[in-house]
Amino acid sequence: QVQLEQSGGGLVQPGGSLRLSCAASIANLNDYGIGWFRQAPGKEREGVACISSGDDNTYYADSVKGRFTISRDNSKSTVDLQMNSLKAEDTAVYYCATNYLVRGPRCLLAPLFGSWGQGSQVTVSS
Secondary structure, three states: OOOEEEEEOEEEOOOOOEEEEEEEOOOOHHHEEEEEEEEOOOOOOEEEEEEOOOOOOEEEOOOOOOOEEEEEEOOOOEEEEEEOOOOHHHOEEEEEEEEEOOOHHHHHOHHHOOEEOOOEEEEEOO
């Protein structure tokens, strides 16, 4: 089981920016698909952004394209989510997750992931 430790999040005004970070307890992160997911109250957990295993292909939910950027540093085994132009509807608890050899746009599917971070609250409000 991979351990994931999240940092970042908080309260920001609409239009602002936040950065989330996720540190993994593995050395070969490149072999793992890794993604960011979010869950708002009363809603299902949804994929926000992910990086496919074995390459650096990235995938985004339509709702965040052009505003969020996911990046991976294999040397540090970390994955970040840079969130810009935040909207009230981005308010949710955000989770990073990973699993071995999750490739392609399937990396946006939460049920494929077995290791999860502890969650970070992101609140966008004026």
